[in-house]
Amino acid sequence: MRTTVFSLFLLAGLIFAGCANKHPKIGLLVHSFETQRWQNDQKYFVDAVKQLGGIPLVKVADNNADKQLAQAKELINEGALVLVVIPVDQSTSAQIVNLAHEREIRVIAYDRLINNCRLDYYVSTDNVRIGEIQADYLSKVKPKGNYALLGGPTNDNNSRMIYIGQMNILQPLVERGEIKITFRQFANLWTSDEGYRLAIATLDSTSNKIDAVICGNDAMAMGVIKALKERGLEGKVAVAGQDADLPNIQQIIKGNQSVTVLKRIKTMASTAAELAFHLAKAEPIDPYLSTISNGDRLVPSYLVDAIAVNEGNIEMTVVAEGN
DSSP states (O other): OOOHHHHHHHHHHHHHHHHHHHOOOEEEEHHHHHHHHHHHHHHHHHHHHHHHEEEEEEEOOOHHHHHHHHHHHHHTTTOOOOEEOOOOTTTTHHHHHHHHTTOOEEEEESSSSSOOOOOOOEEEEHHHHHHHHHHHHHHHHHHHHHHHEEOOOOHHHHHHHHHHHHHHHHHHHHHTTTTTEEEEEEEESSSSSHHHHHHHHHHHHTTTTEEHHHHHSSHHHHHHHHHHTTTTTTTTSSSSSSOOOOHHHHHHHTTTTOEEEEHHHHHHHHHHHHHHHHHTTTOOOOOEEEEEEEEESSSEEEEEEEEEEEEEHHHHIIITTOO
């Protein structure tokens, strides 16, 4: 009788394990929904995981690093086999990677790199290229004059990479005396309020003599446009952002923003979902084409191309991509 009961329990366990492997749980840790774009990332990711046959588990940390670490523990305890992380902080999120590895769970950093740990994979856009696209476009619109660089938060590795890309293009122009960078500062958050605050500081420090502003993202660009309007400079100063947010596309159409950079987030989210699903099922994965150093290792990376969006190609880019 004992043998029969034990056999039934063993059989039930094997069936449950088989189902779990067939429909693996995939955890997604989102830093916040501070802009609409992150809700889109989540939707595309969840839809892709479900289509593949997985079970998506989502937690949102509201930009609180401690909360995100606690949520990672929750997802691990709920049976997530892979964690996909949009980190609140590029450094402290290394604790999530270490915690997951203790349970032999793989971690994929999404959009934002996690530094100084044995991160398994990274799915993003080439952020250096984003900065190059922004600077290259504005340097053609405003080949001479005063430039302001308003970067994103320093706790996000993307801010540094975008800045590097911008300077790849701008430094030769500075050395030739064609442009002058009269203001550069990193924000505390990726928000329009921060963009507005830094724009006011820029305008005050230059007596409103500014020709171009390159922003960390579109939310910040909206704050810049607000500040420019207050000073009677709306449409007169070239403004660059990134993310191709709908309000910014509208500002491009109105002539108040020169360019944004489209991150193909549907492609990024689908790539992360497929990678996570195959890792959870221990299946072969597509070979990665590049690596990015996170200070501890060269992280295998899947980087999606970025696209410049201006008034002439909105339909061919944003509409076609479906962001």
